[in-house]
Amino acid sequence: MAVAPLSLANIQGDILFGLPKQSQSFFLFKIDQPDAFRANLANLVPLITSAQQTKSNITEIKKVKLSQKLRANEGDGEAVHPDIVTVSGVNIAFSAKGLEKMGIVGDLGDFLFKSGMKEGALDLGDNMRQLPDGAIQPDWDDAFLQEIHGVGLITGDSHETLNQKLTSVKDILSNSVQEIATLSGDVRPDDQKGHEHFGYKDGVSEPAVKDVESFKPGQTVVDQGVFLLGRGDDAFQDRPSWALDGSFMALRKLPQLVPEFDKFLLDTAGTQESADLMGARFVGRWKSGAPLMKTPTKDDPELGADANRNNDFKFKANDQSGCPFAAHIRKMNPRGDLGESSITSHMVLRRGIPFGPEVSDEERKSNKTTQERGLMFVCYQSSISSGFSFLQQTWANNPSFPFGTTTEPGFDPLIGQTSGGGVRTMTGAFASNSSQPLNLLAQWVNSRGGEYFFSPSIPALRDVFAKA
Template sequence: MKGMPRDVHAEPVLATTRIQGDVLVGLLKKNELLLFFSIDSPADFVGFLKGLPLTSAQTVLEQRAEVAERRSRGVTALIPAPGLNVAFTAAGLAKLGVAGLAGVPGLEEFVAGMAARQAVLDDPDPAHWRSVGPQHPADGVFVLTGASRAEIDDTIALHLAPPDEHGWSVVREEVGTVRPDPVHGHEHFGYADGVSQPGVRGTTPDGDIITPSVDRDDHPDQGNLGQDLLWPGEFVFGYPGQDPQLGDPSPDFARPGALVAPPVPFMADGAFMVFRRLAQRVPEFDASVRALARSTSGADAVSPELLGAQMVGRWKSGAPVELSPVKDDLSLAEGTPRENDFEFGDDREGVRCPWAAHVRKAYPRDDVRHDTTPTELEVAHAEAFTQTHRMMRRGITFGPELSHAEALSGRTTQQRGLLFKCYVTSIAEQFEFVQQAWVDAPDFVQPGSGLDPIIGQPSTGTHSFLGAAPFSEDPTNKPALSVAHFVTMQGGDYFFAPSLDAIQSL
């Protein structure tokens, strides 16, 4: 996106001392523990909750600044940065006395809970979920992070224990760990994860920019190259959101949309948190990619490495196939300036990056639905529409590294996958919309695309996936593949992360 020069003074001042740290900035973590709980004595729990040292966005910004300063001096040792946040289900908020949520516009999905939305999300039967949900109902979750599990356990010992004396009990634990170098930040299939996070417009009360622009002249609407700056109301209540319509005939991407008001006053400076446990069958995925690659032929026959990259939309290094369609390019890999510096407008026919590639499904950028020859204005409006469905993702991997025994046998024997978290202000228009209208829609972005081969939830054992044709660049050469399902949703729910002030008001 390009527009007028960025006017930071026109952007909102964010209540960073009140907003929880994981929402807009992201708690620093090598390890994470999600401690799902039941509120057994609301009176005891409220007093305990008000005394917790919850980590604010301001604290996380200061921690990240310290890390950046140390790295500039060549110091790479980790700093102590324990994080503690909390979020509640609708049932949990009711126990805390937050009344009047039923029937409020914008809260329907939150009040219903994720299990009740199974048909919308094409999820497995909730009766078979192994994580939170109907089998393990939770009132809330403590989000604990640290450089090590010892740091997390120290936070528990100092501030959360003993649960029974504070009116709560543990329902379920989910343990996440960032994978080791050189696959740090990669999910278990091996691909760089969380590369395309949006930037956030706004400043702290002290005037510090939340997401600085690396190129304020040529790319005023971006933080890093390709990282679009979004208005904070997309992720936290009480601020302007994105304008889905823009202006005719000269679109202005820097113009804010309407104020995203909290559905009830308690929700100001808070956000919904979506949690899902996604199990991955890694050796089976690898075997399938090998077999599918062997089934391709002709000018656009692919190797397993290339087919896997096409299914994800990025090479394992993080380099986008849109920019490097036939071989990996480490100059475009995760952590390089151009890791996100692309749109899909130069590949409308999907010959480089398949229409159904995971990164294209989940974030279609300037793609136009059912149109491969759009006008410039249609592209601008499509981009504006896309940005109203973004999410602030905070996932982390769980489970052990793939063993050589599993790799040799081609069979998963140990549970591993992704603990998906995201923060939004509309569960329906952000998380659910992306899952239903994009990821699970076989005609998105164009008819015949097929489902997202990574996180799509097919109703049968296999689903269609239309590949690419990067060598010939002939759309008629794209292979139509039948892809099996290797990611299983095993439980989850909808939570709300209140502001620190809202917690004190209980």
């Protein structure tokens, strides 16, 4: 059967473009009354923000920023101050257990989605803990150990806008769901906008979706079917018709130990200048976003801010003098180490947001985290096993990847995990001796839980999921 042409009005807005936001809440819920929930969903559908509306909002924000002589940031999904533009967004997604609870029948063809993230936590390298009865479970926050049926993604340009929209969503669903938790995040303030809590500019290497958006120099253009079910190169062709234009969402809570990370760099490198270089070699970019492959010895903020130059490079195969094999951006997008066709099928669209307060003076002085902060990680793909799970297990957690190098790369120092308690190692951290191994004495990003969800198309929400 021929598939109708892609319509942005049919796709939930967070998938292809990322809902513009200064603040975001993730409303995790359990469905208590399936029939009532599906009836309530009919009232929620008009609030769902489409990709078409999201694209329009982003265009307006950039236009206003330029008129106000503000930098129109690329790729970080941020909104502007509500005094300039007011914008909010609502999307919704469901776990496999949530679909089952609603009686939505059909094989979506993804075994990891069906089994849930908790079932595969050990394979992802998450820490585990033994219960008094001898059973083993992930060392996660209690919210993610429960059976989660769905998540509402609510965004806003301010806490006030966000809370108003969040209240509306909860009111619509109130008599049919049980709230498990509402987790919130905020774009970081001032010159840290678009940066995660370690301080590095985020979202620079986002791929472009073919025939959906224009692309910049160095940006990978990826087939729609890598992200949207039923499109293009989507490998699984026997999904139910209502799965068209949906996407699998991976949600992860990733606390970051920032003072400890900074102390390790300084203690290991010796001087702040050397620590900054080592940190850049951990990431593959300087904090400004400038790539090591273009400026290997010092940061270049002008380059980091230039979206037409900061992603236009490739790594040199079997050479980590410029950038370590294990550097985070090289593990996640090994351009030059592998052919493009071996990379694009594993790409994801990242839509996360930082959470938690800025590091306090007391934490910096003590070199110890006392207030939880980190990243609410979100990504979209048409196959979890080819996307998020593959990136975490086969590339980030694999000390031998990239394969075929004369020096073993080691773990991704940021997100690479080992649940066995062994010390992670990497090579390439020392610019003066790129083959010298380094023991990563701590794991500065530790998963505290997550779940896999399916984000349906808006027509599917309206015509299949909702019940009048």
